[in-house]
Amino acid sequence: xxxxxxxxxxxxxxxxxxxxxxxxxxxxxxxxxxxxxxxxxxxxxxxxxxxxxxxxxxxxxxxxxxxxxxxxxxxxxxxxxxxxxxxxxxxxxxxxxxxxxxxxxxxxxxxxxxxxxxxxxxxxxxxxxxxxxxxxxxxxxxxxxxxxxxxxxxxxxxxxxxxxxxxxxxxxxxxxxxxxxxxxxxxxxxxxxxxxxxxxxxxxxxxxxxxxxxxxxxxxxxxxxxxxxxxxxxxxxxxxxxxxxxxxxxxxxxxxxxxxxxx
Amino acid sequence: xxxxxxxxxxxxxxxxxxxxxxxxxxxxxxxxxxxxxxxxxxxxxxxxxxxxxxxxxxxxxxxxxxxxxxxxxxxxxxxxxxxxxxxxxxxxxxxxxxxxxxxxxxxxxxxxxxxxxxxxxxxxxxxxxxxxxxxxxxxxxxxxxxxxxxxxxxxxxxxxxxxxxxxxxxxxxxxxxxxxxxxxxxxxxxxxxxxxxxxxxxxxxxxxxxx
Numbered sequence: 001x002x003x004x005x006x007x008x009x010x011x012x013x014x015x016x017x018x019x020x021x022x023x024x025x026x027x028x029x030x031x032x033x034x035x036x037x038x039x040x041x042x043x044x045x046x047x048x049x050x051x052x053x054x055x056x057x058x059x060x061x062x063x064x065x066x067x068x069x070x071x072x073x074x075x076x077x078x079x080x081x082x083x084x085x086x087x088x089x090x091x092x093x094x095x096x097x098x099x100x101x102x103x104x105x106x107x108x109x110x111x112x113x114x115x116x117x118x119x120x121x122x123x124x125x126x127x128x129x130x131x132x133x134x135x136x137x138x139x140x141x142x143x144x145x146x147x148x149x150x151x152x153x154x155x156x157x158x159x160x161x162x163x164x165x166x167x168x169x170x171x172x173x174x175x176x177x178x179x180x181x182x183x184x185x186x187x188x189x190x191x192x193x194x195x196x197x198x199x200x201x202x203x204x205x206x207x208x209x210x211x212x213x214x215x216x217x218x219x220x221x222x223x224x225x226x227x228x229x230x231x232x233x234x235x236x237x238x239x240x241x242x243x244x245x246x247x248x249x250x251x252x253x254x255x256x257x258x259x260x261x262x263x
Numbered sequence: 264x265x266x267x268x269x270x271x272x273x274x275x276x277x278x279x280x281x282x283x284x285x286x287x288x289x290x291x292x293x294x295x296x297x298x299x300x301x302x303x304x305x306x307x308x309x310x311x312x313x314x315x316x317x318x319x320x321x322x323x324x325x326x327x328x329x330x331x332x333x334x335x336x337x338x339x340x341x342x343x344x345x346x347x348x349x350x351x352x353x354x355x356x357x358x359x360x361x362x363x364x365x366x367x368x369x370x371x372x373x374x375x376x377x378x379x380x381x382x383x384x385x386x387x388x389x390x391x392x393x394x395x396x397x398x399x400x401x402x403x404x405x406x407x408x409x410x411x412x413x414x415x416x417x418x419x420x421x422x423x424x425x426x427x428x429x430x431x432x433x434x435x436x437x438x439x440x441x442x443x444x445x446x447x448x449x450x451x452x453x454x455x456x457x458x459x460x461x462x463x464x465x466x467x468x469x470x471x472x473x474x
Contacts, residue, residue, distance in 0.1 A: 004445055007438055007439075011432055011434075014434075026420050029401055
């Protein structure tokens with residue numbers, strides 16, 4: 001009887017212990033998987049946010065391009081074409097009055113050239129063909145060759161065909177152009193040096209110049225105070241390229257560094 | 264009360280079968296068949312045991328055979344549940360070795376009509392350990408949606424609780440069979456474990472239909 005009682009006790013206590021352990025295992029599994037699911041959903045949200053940021057950057061960039069083109073057409077091509085229309089009306093009147101001579105047309109050629117140049121600029125903004133045809137470094141070199149009063153040197157170590165996609169080249173081209181234009185506009189440099197090189201498996205582009213230059217903080221402040229879309233377009237494009245933009249100043253030399261991973 | 268619990272234990276084995284037939288069309292057939300195999304085996308064993316005990320006929324052969332077959336059935340279920348190649352090879356090897364050992368052991372000791380503590384224990388421990396392994400597997404891999412909506416969470420909980428609760432009774436199976444008093448006090452634990460097992464496994468089968 002004593003044996004039976006002890007067997008009953010062992011079985012009952014043992015069963016209770018095992019049931020308790022079983023519940024612990026089940027509860028722990030539920031809690032742990034909940035934690036995993038939470039982590040997973042957080043990761044998904046982060047990815048989603050990144051996607052949204054990219055989407056926003058793409059839209060911002062497109063918006064910038066549209067505004068720039070609209071501005072070009074409205075402020076430059078539009079008035080010039082209106083002048084042409086006005087002149088044509090005047091020529092008609094002169095012709096009817098018998099006053100129209102060859103001399104009347106002499107200034108019009110430069111007018112038309114300006115319009116052509118502006119339309120070319122718009123087309124260039126839409127798709128910088130230089131970059132596609134000749135490569136990024138060459139396109140930058142061609143652009144800087146046209147700058148008046150600023151000496152410029154472009155050094156490139158990149159094998160562009162292998163390293164850069166067309167979209168990446170176009171974006172980098174627009175970023176560099178915007179930065180150079182801004183530097184010329186605000187910092188009055190006398191020379192530029194633009195280097196393209198690879199370091200730590202990343203593509204780096206360094207723009208050195210002797211102008212006033214910016215720091216990271218002043219860039220942000222400058223961008224916040226700026227009414228134009230140029231700088232925010234630079235930022236948007238950097239997001240699209242998953243790159244970083246930094247500013248520094250050593251002695252009297254300012255430099256801006258663009259770092260992007262391979263395409 | 265004793266009879267009610269024992270009868271409920273036997274009757275509960277019909278619940279998963281009902282749910283299995285109900286879910287046949289909507290369930291994943293890859294997992295439906297192992298569960299059908301397990302539940303049918305369980306139900307046949309319960310009905311046979313119940314009937315034989317009712318007519319005071321020795322039911323230990325049924326108990327012994329259920330032990331052998333159930334280990335194969337649970338092996339089949341976990342083989343399909345965990346797709347790791349190493350696990351599958353190990354599972355086949357371990358179950359084959361254990362089955363051979365238990366058959367030889369029962370044969371050598373003529374345990375076909377007597378209480379075989381080793382068979383009862385091992386056939387409970389193997390699914391119990393596989394279930395713990397599966398829970399571990401669940402913890403390391405993320406599943407879509409809530410865990411309570413995952414059918415095999417319930418199936419494994421059933422195995423873990425059902426076999427865990429019966430384990431200590433199976434250790435003393437020889438003494439329980441020999442003593443009517445022990446049978447009276449301890450066998451209801453097995454029946455309650457069976458009821459919980461069958462309810463939880465039915466919930467899993469129901470979830471399988473929903474998934």
